[in-house]
Amino acid sequence: MKRFFVVSFLFLLLLAACAKKDAVKLSDSIQIVSLTASLNPVKAWDTTVITVVATGDSLQYGWKANHGNFTGGGKQIRYAAGECCVGLNTITCRVFNNTGEVSDTVMIRVTSYIHPKKK
Amino acid sequence: MPKIRFLLCFNSLLLLLINNESFAQCCSSGNPFISDAEQPALQSKVLTSSLTYRYSHASKYYAEDSPFNDLPFEQTSYSNYAEFQVGYGITNWLTVMADLGYFFNKTLTTTGQDPYKGYGLGDAELYLKFNAYTNPRLKFSISPSIGMKFPIGVFDQEVDNVQLPITVQPSSGSYKYTGNIFVSKGMGKKIALAAFVSYEYSQLIESDNFYYKYGDQWIGAIYFNYHIWKGLGIDLQVRNEYRAKSTRENDEIVEASGYDVVFFTPQLTYAFKHNWYLSAYSDIPVYKYYNGIQMSFGYAVSARITKKIDFIALKARKEAKK
Numbered sequence: 001m002k003r004f005f006v007v008s009f010l011f012l013l014l015l016a017a018c019a020k021k022d023a024v025k026l027s028d029s030i031q032i033v034s035l036t037a038s039l040n041p042v043k044a045w046d047t048t049v050i051t052v053v054a055t056g057d058s059l060q061y062g063w064k065a066n067h068g069n070f071t072g073g074g075k076q077i078r079y080a081a082g083e084c085c086v087g088l089n090t091i092t093c094r095v096f097n098n099t100g101e102v103s104d105t106v107m108i109r110v111t112s113y114i115h116p117k118k119k
Numbered sequence: 120m121p122k123i124r125f126l127l128c129f130n131s132l133l134l135l136l137i138n139n140e141s142f143a144q145c146c147s148s149g150n151p152f153i154s155d156a157e158q159p160a161l162q163s164k165v166l167t168s169s170l171t172y173r174y175s176h177a178s179k180y181y182a183e184d185s186p187f188n189d190l191p192f193e194q195t196s197y198s199n200y201a202e203f204q205v206g207y208g209i210t211n212w213l214t215v216m217a218d219l220g221y222f223f224n225k226t227l228t229t230t231g232q233d234p235y236k237g238y239g240l241g242d243a244e245l246y247l248k249f250n251a252y253t254n255p256r257l258k259f260s261i262s263p264s265i266g267m268k269f270p271i272g273v274f275d276q277e278v279d280n281v282q283l284p285i286t287v288q289p290s291s292g293s294y295k296y297t298g299n300i301f302v303s304k305g306m307g308k309k310i311a312l313a314a315f316v317s318y319e320y321s322q323l324i325e326s327d328n329f330y331y332k333y334g335d336q337w338i339g340a341i342y343f344n345y346h347i348w349k350g351l352g353i354d355l356q357v358r359n360e361y362r363a364k365s366t367r368e369n370d371e372i373v374e375a376s377g378y379d380v381v382f383f384t385p386q387l388t389y390a391f392k393h394n395w396y397l398s399a400y401s402d403i404p405v406y407k408y409y410n411g412i413q414m415s416f417g418y419a420v421s422a423r424i425t426k427k428i429d430f431i432a433l434k435a436r437k438e439a440k441k
Binding site: 025041044045060061062063064065066067068070071072073077081082086087088090092094105112113 | 144190191192232233235256263275277281282284286329331367368369373374375376409412413
């Protein structure tokens with residue numbers, strides 16, 4: 001019984017540890033022309049719209065941020081971040097199709113929400 | 120055989136440490152604190168296993184120790200979570216324990232927006248508990264423990280190629296190291312008092328565009344246990360959870376992170392035949408202080424089923440039957 005639990009647990013840990021991500025395949029046929037934000041800097045919880053312009057066939061878009069949240073999707077996305085994410089944040093846009101992918105980043109500064117006690 | 124076991128264990132830990140490159144965000148603290156972890160070390164060849172379900176809910180922002188209602192939207196955060204825990208007394212002085220959490224959902228709703236919903240494995244924990252001192256006559260015991268948490272769940276979950284907010288990611292994304300001490304004292308046949316102190320250190324998460332370290336966490340709790348009637352017992356717990364501020368890129372302090380919350384946790388436990396136990400409890404915050412402006416803890420309700428197997432007693436019973 002003891003052996004069963006120890007081996008099961010180690011097996012689960014190994015499974016989790018071995019789940020490596022696929023290698024990124026860069027594409028020569030996709031080009032990101034611009035990646036811009038409508039508002040930068042932006043106050044905590046306010047929204048800025050980020051737009052990517054890219055060339056290529058049947059493009060799809062992926063979005064990541066080191067801090068903050070997105071709503072929407074596709075070539076234009078809304079980004080907002082709370083007080084937890086005040087600072088200079090990195091937004092990464094990934095453009096991809098069946099030939100591979102390319103990515104670019106835009107830095108957005110999120111400033112603090114004005115605290116009423118400090119007004 | 121012991122050598123092979125050691126190598127397996129060592130290699131697992133090594134692989135987990137190496138595989139620390141896929142993290143990309145900040146701010147989630149991983150599995151919730153399950154208040155039953157603080158039990159004395161087990162006796163030799165005793166196995167316990169438990170399954171806990173927990174629903175937690177939050178909807179209020181706090182600025183320092185007051186509700187903050189000036190935001191132009193309303194948000195609600197809730198989760199349905201299960202944790203499997205197993206413990207085994209290797210010897211009378213050493214107990215090995217492990218737990219694994221799973222979020223059925225971790226949801227954030229905001230007025231006027233589609234909700235965010237994350238799910239999946241949370242963190243796993245492995246720890247060793249020592250029976251440092253026991254005096255059966257005085258009903259007094261001291262059980263320190265050390266452990267490590269592994270972020271085995273995902274920390275960069277996406278929907279339609281768009282990353283979900285950190286608040287709904289199931290894993291904390293960080294390796295954590297914990298040290299605890301549990302002290303209990305029985306008083307007569309029906310009453311026991313206990314205290315628990317825990318410290319947690321989070322490892323820095325570092326990747327291409329990401330650098331984040333959770334603040335250190337301290338938890339202190341006192342327990343009052345009363346055996347009401349037959350198998351029915353009540354536990355009253357007062358617990359203080361403190362987390363220091365986090366650090367992000369360029370070693371900037373995240374001002375709106377870290378908190379100090381005092382919980383009251385009443386718990387009812389019923390002991391059934393054959394060492395089955397059923398518990399129900401809730402976490403109610405009675406004092407909250409948050410640095411900056413942060414979503415504050417609301418409440419949580421939990422239910423747990425536990426099975427205890429004493430292999431020495433089982434063997435003795437089998438031999439007696441023969």
